[in-house]
Amino acid sequence: MSLNKENCLGLYRRMLLIRKFEERVSRLYADGEIPGFVHLYIGEEAIAVGVCSNLNKDDFITSTHRGHGHLIAKGGNPRLMMAELFAKKTGYCKGKGGSMHIADLDLGILGANGIVGGGIPIAVGAAYSAYLRGTSQVAIAFFGDGASNKGVFHESLNMSSAWSLPVIFICENNQFGVSTRISRITNVEDLSKRAVGYGIPGIRVNGNDVLAVQEVAKEAIDRARSGNGPSLIVADTWRHHGHFEGENVNYCTQEERAAWKKKCPILYLSDLIKKEFDLVDEDLKKYLNEIDELLDEAVAFARDSEFPVPEEALEDLFNTEGGGQ
């Protein structure tokens, strides 16, 4: 990927939007304004943004319990997301889904998912749909290192490879499944090697370098679009927060955390932008201001929105129109 100023600033803006969205959620959750539980994407922004910067509106993604970043990267509306996190009627799912179940089918977002690995075969199905209908759409399955030990991961790599389906598997290796370090439960240091067993390309990339992610994802997506089948990309990264908000993170050292925080993907990109394009902090500040404004509005919208009425719990199970009964 060329070091194009417009591209870099676009990526920066999108990553910053995710970061700031998540920081707000963290605060609002701590303040008790957001119920339930939330899993934040802070530290992993380069992956979702790098991958989704190659996608069209009608391409598909499936996401995870840590899904806010994927949704924003694919164009999801922060306002509707925030309202959903606030459990309001105006949210993406009318308050029925919450953080782990946000979807925007018009944007090809086939849902965050509360089950580890649950979205992987669904992405295979979206790719099958593109293949059957003869479109050039692709599907992205986002998941973590934890999901790479699930049966559906292996089934999905095998099946999509057998039929050359246009799906790209993006494994965000943030090193931990909840508290368990991947090295304690898996005897393969480089998870991308798993692709070999299924006859597809396996690429390992620095998940905190958005340009590197964008580049390898582009190659995989182009390959998928042209009918040459799936790829597995493993992006090494680190989540700055716990598995969930409020977690007592007792499974890594302060030194390790500090070292990874230095490799913050947004810091990395902003340093690069400033150096390459001769910009100063002040130049980037306008993005922050614009995002702050947008998020102020999103939070106000969420706060001011009505809760659903209790009886709405009984609606939306079945579609009673269009052939349903």
Add this chain to the structure above:
Amino acid sequence: MKTKTMTYMEAIREVIREEMRKDPNLFMIGEDVGPYGGEMGLSQGLWEEFGDKRMRDAPISEATIIGCALGASLSGCRAIAEIPFCDFTGECMDQIYNQVAKMRYMFGGKAQIPLVIRTPIGGYLGGAAQHSQCLEAWFTHTPGLKIVMPSTAKDAKGLLKTAIHDVNPVMFFEHKKLYHIKEEVPEEEYFIPFGKADIKRSGKDLTIIATSYMVKMSLKAAEILAKEGIEVEIVDPRTLVPLDEDTIIASVKKTGRVMVVHEAWKRAGIGAEIVAILAEKAFNFLKYPIIRVAAENVPIPFSPVLENFVLPNEDKIVKAAKNLFEKED
């Protein structure tokens, strides 16, 4: 109405063929559904007409078969997924009950999921514990799935038509012992609405609510009971979700005596639900305690001697009915 003699299996196959001819975005996925023609032989001839893309032979990866069918049905296709034995649905349970069933609701009513999961059920074939089960109660318990259990070729045709046209996920349970039973089936296209029970036999003395293959067994038992002067009414719910409570209750009002017959285990089977509904809504019409004839609460054993002991049969139905009337005397 013009009819044609065909088996339950042929009726299902014919519907799939008709619907696939009409909609190029409808496909079927499952193990051995391609050139082999299906593990039960149901899809014979379909691969020859529709090819690999639409009669998709899948690896033995049940979870991803369902996930693939779900993802495709969420994104512009219609899908029929076949799980060759109902017993294997455990392999894809998460995809069915956490993904397929909940997706529309979780997303606030936005998703359309035109997906039919077809799977054969049932024993009486020496299939033993992992190839004989009737697991419809698992899925009936989970909100978000429509549950269909046809007992005749005619019903199978009309219900599968409705299932494929539905934009909600449908579990379609086909009984292995019904596959080769020949019946008269209307040639014209027709749709049997979900949630509409069928009175398979009218009678005034006893209501038997039976599902799937148990409808056939109950009909045979009813013949025997008729000779003894007991007139049985047989109500076939046809779909468990939605369940036609009105027709069941109307029959109970008429007879005052109820037996529920299903092949699945008695404990927490669909019979327990039906009985509870009657206790809530028709208690005053019941003249006698309700009887359930269902499988013993053990895995289905292999030896025919043991299997016959565990599963319901005509004799058990007859005996239970007679017992009811003897008690009255």
